[in-house]
Amino acid sequence: MAKTLITVAFGDGIGPEIMTATLRILEAAGAELDIETVEIGEKVYKRGIDNGMDPKAWDSVRRTRVLLKAPITTPQGGGYKSLNVTLRKALNLYANVRPTVAYSPFVETTHPKMDLVIIRENEEDLYAGIEHRQTQQVYQCLKLITQPGSERVIRYAFDYARANGRKKVTCFVKDNIMKFTDGLFHKEFERIAAEYPDLEHETMIVDIGAARLANTPERFDVVVMPNLYGDILSDVTAELSGSVGLAPSANIGDGFAMFEAIHGSAPDIAGQNIANPSGLLLAAVMMLIHIGQAAVAEKVHLAWLRTIEDGIHTRDIYREGSSKKLVGTDAFADAVI
Amino acid sequence: MAKTLITVAFGDGIGPEIMTATLRILEAAGAELDIETVEIGEKVYKRGIDNGMDPKAWDSVRRTRVLLKAPITTPQGGGYKSLNVTLRKALNLYANVRPTVAYSPFVETTHPKMDLVIIRENEEDLYAGIEHRQTQQVYQCLKLITQPGSERVIRYAFDYARANGRKKVTCFVKDNIMKFTDGLFHKEFERIAAEYPDLEHETMIVDIGAARLANTPERFDVVVMPNLYGDILSDVTAELSGSVGLAPSANIGDGFAMFEAIHGSAPDIAGQNIANPSGLLLAAVMMLIHIGQAAVAEKVHLAWLRTIEDGIHTRDIYREGSSKKLVGTDAFADAVI
Numbered sequence A, B: 001m002a003k004t005l006i007t008v009a010f011g012d013g014i015g016p017e018i019m020t021a022t023l024r025i026l027e028a029a030g031a032e033l034d035i036e037t038v039e040i041g042e043k044v045y046k047r048g049i050d051n052g053m054d055p056k057a058w059d060s061v062r063r064t065r066v067l068l069k070a071p072i073t074t075p076q077g078g079g080y081k082s083l084n085v086t087l088r089k090a091l092n093l094y095a096n097v098r099p100t101v102a103y104s105p106f107v108e109t110t111h112p113k114m115d116l117v118i119i120r121e122n123e124e125d126l127y128a129g130i131e132h133r134q135t136q137q138v139y140q141c142l143k144l145i146t147q148p149g150s151e152r153v154i155r156y157a158f159d160y161a162r163a164n165g166r167k168k169v170t171c172f173v174k175d176n177i178m179k180f181t182d183g184l185f186h187k188e189f190e191r192i193a194a195e196y197p198d199l200e201h202e203t204m205i206v207d208i209g210a211a212r213l214a215n216t217p218e219r220f221d222v223v224v225m226p227n228l229y230g231d232i233l234s235d236v237t238a239e240l241s242g243s244v245g246l247a248p249s250a251n252i253g254d255g256f257a258m259f260e261a262i263h264g265s266a267p268d269i270a271g272q273n274i275a276n277p278s279g280l281l282l283a284a285v286m287m288l289i290h291i292g293q294a295a296v297a298e299k300v301h302l303a304w305l306r307t308i309e310d311g312i313h314t315r316d317i318y319r320e321g322s323s324k325k326l327v328g329t330d331a332f333a334d335a336v337i
């Protein structure tokens, strides 16, 4: 098989450890990858590049069109822009796909039957980054919702549901308050849903929707929503499934794609060989499917599942009883291999 | 004891049923109330008053300064303003106090030890209602955060914690993205926290904060946050405690106060005598404390607690095993009495 060229960034904090583990597993599984490594994040910010990524790295991503990215640390203090948000906007990655699955009884969870995918709009909303100080005492941030932006991600959600054998698409909005912005998202949802009569659809106000998602996640299938709600609620569902350390995400656009764990760089546990590489590894599985290496993807996914089912667990999901063996990052990767 | 004059609104949907039940209990407990009843909600909207409350009702609330309010229904379609939001802004009700307590083992919950209070800012944020259509395809909503608005609610949260024997105040913001608006809220939080050295304080990014709140609510005590996060997360915690039907809220300003359940008017179950009046009743308990009738408040609260502990439950919290008797709204009120 021809090798696929991809860009890889090792990131900050626990990033290098979980990326090393992930790449070792991909290699052992026979993934056909030609890897360009780029440096992003903290060191680059500190060299004075305000978005954390230098021109060489941008050049690589624009050429390979696929980025596998470990979490990064944005330094404290003013002037730094979020690299995540910059990448999503610069590469037009309009859909952020975040599956959460319970691996019960192997991983302890209060919701053994959950198996859902949150698809969040990924460029607009309060993330558009339009914020200003009106007076010393009054600050404003603009929430932006557009028709093309909403249509694109909603259509993606319905197509995704169809392609993945899902039955229902739920939309979360707060259009009893935001009648224009969230109202537009809702209207687009209803309009596009009508083109997919084979799929169920429903809309919920985000407050009660969030309550149901937290209490009965098993009743949801695909859930599409504006950016900020999706940010908050995908962390909630991941944690409910057992650990934020388990959850992958795919940032998808028409020309580019970026794959990453949903968790952060966790500097407090960096360098200790205890982080769970699963979120990034499962993101890499999504990447393999995206670049057409579905067979390798399945192999990696099954090996990972087997490791989890064997009770070989990192600290975040280790529980007396359901787990068998407490391992570090490296040993977890060895077990998967 | 001198009677206290209050305004009462029966609302829409299940509103009249749960308000009747609540008032019967208050009367039986010997609450000293002089009640002015006003009509608000659906019928008023349909008479063409765009905020759902006519001048007579406004006049009553401005005189009595205390409103006990059942949920209302805002008609579908354009032009109607949320009465909740209108009341909060017109009466300067800057703090929305939402306690959630687990009543385990009497009410089934995955989090038997949760006992927390969310205090949400109640006038600003995306609720300021500044929204517009820029082109046919581009809509914007303004998120507003001010220094006085933030200071007021944060100070309220620390004072509330102190007055109620709470130990810790947690702040949720998303200031890695919204550096100005949420950054201001965070800065005010740190500044004010320094004036309360007897209380612990901590700040979390709202996504991971929400995940922890949903997964380990028992680790939280008082949590203060901007309006929209509080809207979403107070529904989440209420539902996790057993039912949104259990959760009260107090909307507090310097001159006025409004007490209500956090749930909506649930038109689908209206008129069937099955709704849980607990949210509104517990809001009435908060009201009694507010108007200086703490002894009656305690009496009502204990009688309610006893009913719940006796396993006399409405449908939303009735579970084979933990519950003993399934009752309707009226019979629940009888049992409390």
Ligand SMILES: CC(C)[C@H](C(=O)O)[C@@H](O)C(=O)O
Binding pocket: A082, A084, A085, A231, A262, B176, B177, B207
């Ligand atoms: C790091 C941060 C900018 C990002 C976000 O808010 O989207 C993260 O929380 C995520 O969910 O990917």
Ligand SMILES: CC(C)[C@H](C(=O)O)[C@@H](O)C(=O)O
Binding pocket: A176, A177, A207, B082, B084, B085, B231, B262
């Ligand atoms: C009815 C609605 C405007 C209100 C809100 O969003 O604040 C409700 O959800 C609440 O939480 O009190």
